[in-house]
Amino acid sequence: MPKKYRVGIIGSTGKGNYGHSVDKAFTKLPNIDIVAVADDNAAGLKAAQGRLKAKSTYTDYNVMLQKEKLDIVAICPRWIDQHHAMLMAAAEAGCHVYMEKPFCPTLKLSDEVVQNLEMRHLSLGIAHVSQYSPVLDVVLKIIRSGEIGEVLEIRGRGKEDHRGGGEDLWVLGSHVFGLMRSLAGGHPVSCTATVTNNGQPITAKDIVQGGEGLGLISGDHVQARYDFENGIVGYFASKRSMAGKPSRFGLQIFGSKGVIEMTSGYLTPAYILRDSSWSPGRTRKTWETITSNGIGKPETRKDGSYEGGHIAAINDLIDSIESQRPTRCTVEDCRDIVEMIAAVYESQRLGKTASMPLETRVNPLSLMS
Known part of the structure; x- marks a missing residue:
């Protein structure tokens, strides 16, 4: 049987939300099991659980990453100031990442993410949908x-x-x-x-x-x-x-x-x-x-919608994990x-x-x- 990937969704209602429907794209893939969603906004969290049918909810994504054994983390908020902390936490938990763009606000922070993902052999995909x-x-x-x-x-x-x-x-x-x-x-x-x-x-x-x-x-x-x-x-x-x-x-x-x-x-x-x-x-x-x-x-x-681009990018991420090859837009590409x-x-x-x-x-x- 094809592997089912355990996915945790990170949103932040009012602070970048769930990006351009990044979370919804995961619901369209048969090899994805959305096991948890995290959002620091209670109303946003409730709405996301209803939308995603996630089994568990968290107001703190760090707790979600500690408790759930996730394969992939979806970092959905558009607000870039949160990305570095979320990426570092995902790397520490040993998770591959799909994320909304832009990547990180400075090269120093980008360097840290590149180092931490690469040292753990973790893949990253990003919503530069034109790349796919x-x-x-x-x-x-x-x-x-x-x-x-x-x-x-x-x-x-x-x-x-x-x-x-x-x-x-x-x-x-x-x-x-x-x-x-x-x-x-x-x-x-x-x-x-x-x-x-x-x-x-x-x-x-x-x-x-x-x-x-x-x-x-x-x-x-x-x-x-x-x-x-x-x-x-x-x-x-x-x-x-x-x-x-x-x-x-x-x-x-x-x-x-x-x-x-x-x-x-x-x-x-x-x-x-x-x-x-x-x-x-x-x-x-x-x-x-x-x-x-x-x-x-x-x-x-x-499949020409923006959501179709997310799906193509997520499929590319999964294939990169299984084939041990770089994604089409790697973490180093994001830094560049x-x-x-x-x-x-x-x-x-x-x-x-x-x-x-x-x-x-x-x-x-x-x-x-």
Whole structure:
């Protein structure tokens, strides 16, 4: 009989809740037994038990981890300030983890989690659902086949709504950076960035505590360039209240023979422009849709919801446990995404290009005076 995995769910009603339905995804998998749920909010805990049919409830996740012999812990809250403590407790209990993003608020805290999970040979999956998309698999094959020629640069943007700038960098930028790393096929070796507020370089007075436990953030306009080890250049930008309709949230891959556009999401279609000039107005060439079946082929899969992305990621985590292979977005990948975010502020603080890996492991904004 296939193994059933004992799962404990951690939520925090009013402080990140259960993320984007992370908890519900576990109810859709036949090899999962949700044995317990923990929430420090009594009303939220009662609602979660009813929703998840968990056998036991706890107001303290540490007690749950001590009493229940769990295989996997789901860390659901969106608020990032709780993630480090929850991850360390899960590692101490010997549990694999699936979690909501972003990962951890600083590189120092990320380093501690990486060390503690790796020393115990524990796997981690995270809700960067685009990383698990079968459309991404097709896009990577198209790039490797040379369909758009040599990749020259990758341009990404956040949602650029009221969170544009520093908050967008964290909350939506983490998705973009995960995709950018997958598509660039390597690690960035440097970051050159400018962060401004009302058109002026940020100073200490512009630094604020971000929402959802993000810690120190700053700026209403972020512009960053990343140089990857293989020569590809990546760009990320976000400016507050400049959102497009439909959203520009995602990225474009510019090659010597054409362009591919991807927006964030699981099973979201991508688009290819087979035009070396990148100028369809001149060439009369048109964008073609990319689905999990290929270029110009209709999508036949039915699991395209955000929940479907969680399910794919959880299945990947389980397969990584059973096959003793890395997950598609490993704990080290999560730390590298945090580093791409931190590098923006480090470059601004230094007033020059920041070499990566960063020597500064705290939030660079905490060092500005």
